[in-house]
Amino acid sequence: MSTVDEKTPVDFWFDPLCPWAWMTSRWVLEVEKVRDIKVRWHLMSLAVLNEPRLDELPEEYREMMRTQAWGPVRVVIAAQQEHGAEVLGDLYTALGTRIHNRGEGFTKEAVAGALDEVGLPASLLDHWDGTKYEDELRASHKEGIDLVGQDVGTPVIAVPGADGNQIAFFGPVVTPAPKGEEAAKLWDGTLLVASVPGFYEIKRTRTQGPIFD
Numbered sequence: 001m002s003t004v005d006e007k008t009p010v011d012f013w014f015d016p017l018c019p020w021a022w023m024t025s026r027w028v029l030e031v032e033k034v035r036d037i038k039v040r041w042h043l044m045s046l047a048v049l050n051e052p053r054l055d056e057l058p059e060e061y062r063e064m065m066r067t068q069a070w071g072p073v074r075v076v077i078a079a080q081q082e083h084g085a086e087v088l089g090d091l092y093t094a095l096g097t098r099i100h101n102r103g104e105g106f107t108k109e110a111v112a113g114a115l116d117e118v119g120l121p122a123s124l125l126d127h128w129d130g131t132k133y134e135d136e137l138r139a140s141h142k143e144g145i146d147l148v149g150q151d152v153g154t155p156v157i158a159v160p161g162a163d164g165n166q167i168a169f170f171g172p173v174v175t176p177a178p179k180g181e182e183a184a185k186l187w188d189g190t191l192l193v194a195s196v197p198g199f200y201e202i203k204r205t206r207t208q209g210p211i212f213d
Contacts, residue, residue, distance in 0.1 A: 007038040013144030013156040014092060015046045016072045017064075017106055019210040020173045021155040022096040026213070027174060028157070030183035037159075041088035043080065044141040044154055045073045068106040071128040072099075075111050077137040078127040079120055090118045101212045161195055169194040176211040 012028060014021045028039055047069035054062055072095065079087055094114035104110035108125060115124055127133065144156040147168035158168040169190065178186050193199055 007036045010037045010039050011158040013042045013044040015154045016095045018154040022100045023175050023177050023210050024155045026177035030179045031187040034184045044144045048141045074127045075124050077133045078124050081133050094118050167194050
């Protein structure tokens, strides 16, 4: 039986707004049950990612980046900075369940409920419109996106490879989130293709939106 210290660390960058990152995060937690891995959560930001190309985005998405994308990540980075990175996993689960599964949206009320659920102070909401930890947010985002390049979004996953070099990739984008042995098979296959030198992309047409359990 492996101890936590013997488990392979899996670094996972997310933005709580992204439904596809949410689905992938539920999948990787399933993998954690059947493979010797331990997920370490990090924050990235779709608002930061899309800053250079706001004018190229559809109006609806552009408006979301301006009005909804900043508040939640500012609160989450404040929680990390003030209460430690270990709070991120439970906070993300509480946030994602409210935002995506329950359809509460990207609201202060949803974030407040998530904070209360995991025992974090409501005062963290004071960071919704603040920039106190913006440097830390941007640094966390940069750490993840530098592994895969600017042409992708959330999530980003990184694991140590057999040769000691880091294997990093965007996605996988999958819905619904596989469970049990199906989750393990997708994990093994993803690592296999991502570890091939020169591997760039595999993709097919999306036929449906995310299916939340």
